[in-house]
Each structure stands twice: as structure tokens, then as C-alpha cells.
Amino acid sequence: MDDQLMSRAAASKKRTRIQAENEEKILDAALEVFSTFGFRGATVDQIAAQAGMSKPNLLYYFRRKQDIYTAVLTRTLDMWLTPFGEMDPDGDPEGEITAYVRAKLAQSRDHPQESRLFLGEVMQGAPLLSAVLATDLRDIVEEKAAVIARWIADGRLAPVDPVHLVFMIWAMTQHYADFDTQIRAVLGKGVSDPAVFATANDTVLGVLMTGILPRRPVP
Template structure:
């Protein structure tokens, strides 16, 4: 590669990195704004100000407020599906399911805003992300339900309904993000407290795993 082409390649790589960083900055700012004002109350100007960039610069990356909102929810779904997709059909069910539960609890502790924004969209009937739910989410759930059925057929899990087990894991772990205010009122602190997180993790893991492992 000659010097000119090498310089262009480096510039292109640098631009791609900067673009990715700016997009993440916008999505982080948008998460804060949407979590505070909701989709209807949020404005592009608020998001741009929170991101520390001009409105025209922001609109270079996302044309509409709806595009930003959808991208935030897509990022949340990707975050949730990544550890779920790593469930190994050749692994030990208790270890694989236990690892997934622990990661979901860590996400509830570390990224609660994402969960609350996502559940708000679902409660409204998922008008902007229905396509995501019916395609990529359903595909991963169907695939992992097949993994659970395989473990059931091998006698490694009790004969439970695999999809409803997945629902139960989601409901139990995301409770610690979505009902944080209630948890603080009852326990005096949230999941950032190591003792609360430890007790929650041990309880959820014990109850769920003891309920699905062969007796």
C-alpha cells in the first residue's frame, strides 16, 4: 500500500472510531434524557446539550428523536441478549443458567436506567420496538428454549416449560432495577450495597436452581 492510501486507511479507521465514540456519547445522553422526561417530553436539543455537542452535529448521526430512542432500546436489548446467547448447550445447566442469572443481576445493579426505559416502552405496547421483539428477541429465545429442552430430555433439568422459565429469570432479575425505589424503602439501600446484592444473588440463584434441577 502506498503512503497516500495508507494515510487514507488510517484516517478512515480514525473516523470510524470517533463516530462510534460520538454515537455512544449520544446514546448515553439520550438514556438520561428519556429516563427523565420520557419519549414525548424529551427533545433533541436536550440530548445534544447533555452530550456536549451541537444539534446539527447530533443530527449527523441520528436524523430524528425516534431514531435515537430506538437506538437506545436496541443497545439495551443487545446488552441483555449477549450473555443469554453465550449459554453453552454442552455446558453444565446449573453453571450456565447460574452465570446468566448473575450477569442479569449485575446489569440490574449497574444499568438500571436501561431496564426502566425498556419496560416503559413495553407497557405502552412496544410501538417502536415491536419488530425487535418479534425477530431478534424471539429468535434468541427460541434457540435457548431449545437448549433447555435438550437438557430436560437428558434428565439434567426438571420437566419445566423453558420459555416460562426464561420469563421468570427476566422478571426476577429485572425487578431489582424496575422496583429500585420500593427496594430502598423496604431495605434501606439498593443493589449498590454489597450486602443487598449478595443476599439477592444467593436467594434468586438458590430458589430458581433448586426449582429446576433434578431432585
Template structure:
């Protein structure tokens, strides 16, 4: 995280809580107005703190924006990091798909803001993507490749398999409006997500040559 308080040797519970308040408020503001349209004043007001207090934690709007994106990326990396080479391949892939879909349901605004950054060429997030994300994808692709080499999954390109999982699961956050247009304004229900999960899992497991 890029805030000033985050660089102190020991952050208090209040500091951690304030940083999260700022990032939650910033997510709401940037999701509605975009990076250019959102202001520090709007973020401070939504976070319920003064502008000087906010600037203690984050000096510039850019710092806040990057911190929001990095928090989202960290949240998304956690399920992939938990892919365990010692686990059962079917269950590990199944758990990963479910966790990714659950994140799309619980954090749609974060997903759409992240998508906006990517569509612009990731100008502020590219270094982190080219380092942290690339390294993790290579490690976990090696895990998938190992299972494929053992005959426990159908041979596929493991990186493109991960891309496909991202595309199908994040679709439910990034294309929320399209889904509502097709299924109705109140479509994003628990039942709809259960149906989506069952469909995606069956698709992937049959494609991988295992029983769904």
C-alpha cells in the first residue's frame, strides 16, 4: 500500500481502519466518476474525515487510486495463490473457480474499476502486473502443467486455462449491466449465481476430462 501511514514501522488499529475507510470511499467515488472525475474532497466526505486527515494517509489522488487497484489485485491473487500442488487437482480447480465467482459477486465495483484500468492499458498498475502477477501466474501454471503431465487433467495450455477462468468468473461483475439487460433488472440473485457456478464448473470439468 502506498499511504504514508503504511510506511510507518508500526501501524495502529486506528490507522489500518482509516486506510480501509479511505479506500472503500475511494472505490465508490472512482467507480462512479472515474479517476479523472473523482476528487480528494469527495473521497474525504464519503470517508467521513477531513481532507487534511485524509492527506496524512495518502498525499495524492493518484496514490489513493493505485492503492485501491492494488488492494483489488491482492484480493484476486489470494485464491490463485492457494492453488495447492499437493491437493487433488479436481478439487483445487473447483475451489478456485468458486472463489473467483464469489469475489465477482461480493466486489463488483472493484472488478469494474480494475477493468477500466486494464482497458486504458494499465498505465498505473503495469509494473505490478508485470512483476507480481506474472510471477504468480508462472508458478501456478507450473502446478497445473504438473497435474496435466501426470495425466490427472487433460493437457491444455495452463496459462490460457487461467485466462479463461478469469474471463468467465469476472464476467458476472464486469458485465453486470448486460446480464441485467438479458435476465432482468433483479437478476443478480443467489439463485442466479448458483446456476452460474454450476454451469461454469460443469463446463470446466468436462473440458478438463473429469467428472463435474
């Protein structure tokens, strides 16, 4: 991640465990405040109060409200990209993609606030994240798209556009975080319900795999 997006504590060569814990505490508090008031309505004082620390102490870690906001968003992006980066080029395509989809659905279930805050930033044209999206995000998508393209060339997946396949996985999985209100209106419960989550997993994977796995000849 770009140095200018790092906190002072993270940039320090002698970052301690307490510094790391305090930084996470600040980001957790900021997530709550930004989710409630938005970037414009949120204040550093509110975040400090939510984190249970003084404003001067918070400002040791992050100089500006914008820096905190950007750190919350980049932490979310890092969380999303971790299972994507773990997709093994030498693994079985069906197993690797299945594991990634399950991980993304679990993230939508467990971290809906992060997803919706990130969506809001992107819907505004990503003014604070455009540089990260055009570097870190693009690089890993290109890397994994090349893996998928190799699986396709080897006849292990149906011929589909690898990048648009990634977009499709994101759309199907993040829907369960970003549109939870809509899901609850239709089903009466959200993806946090075990039965809804299990059905979402089975349906998303069933439709996806039917479309991308090579058709086996009927005996």
C-alpha cells in the first residue's frame, strides 16, 4: 500500500503491539461513526470518543479525518483481496473458485458495514481510493485473470472472459452485504440467518459452476 496511506504508527520501524491494537481500535470506531454519519458528518472527536481515547492520542496515529476514512476503506479492500490472492494457480479450478466464492460470501455476511461504506466511496467515483484501485486492485485482478485464462486454455474451465468472471463473482457475493435490506424485505431474514446463508452458497455456486465448468460428455 502507498506510504501516504499508512498511519504514523504503521510507518514506524518500531511499531509496538499496543500501537497496532490502538490503530485497529480507531479503525473499528471509525467504521461505526462513518457508517452512521457519513464522511462529511463524521468528526475526529466522535471517532476518538467511540474509540475511548483522547483526540490528541488519536491524532498520533492519523493526522486527518480523511486519513482515517481512507485507512478504513483500504483495510476493507485488503480483507477482500486476501482470499483472492490465495487462489492457487496449481490447484483444481473448481476447488479454488469454490473456496474463493465461499470466502467472499462469508465476508458479506460478517462485514456488511465495511462493504456498504466501500460501495458508497465507489459510487462517488472513488475520490480517495482511485489510486489504490488502479494499482493494488488492478494488479491482483490481472494476476488472477491470467491464472483463470491458463485454466481455460488447458480445457479445465469453459471459455469465458476471466476479468468479467471476477466481476460477476464480486457482484453475486457482495449483493448479500450491500442489499441486505432488500433481501430482508423479500425473505424476512438476511444472510446472517444460517438457512439463508446456506441457500445463498448453494445457489451462487450452483449457477456459477454450471456456467464455467467444461461440459462432461454424457455416458
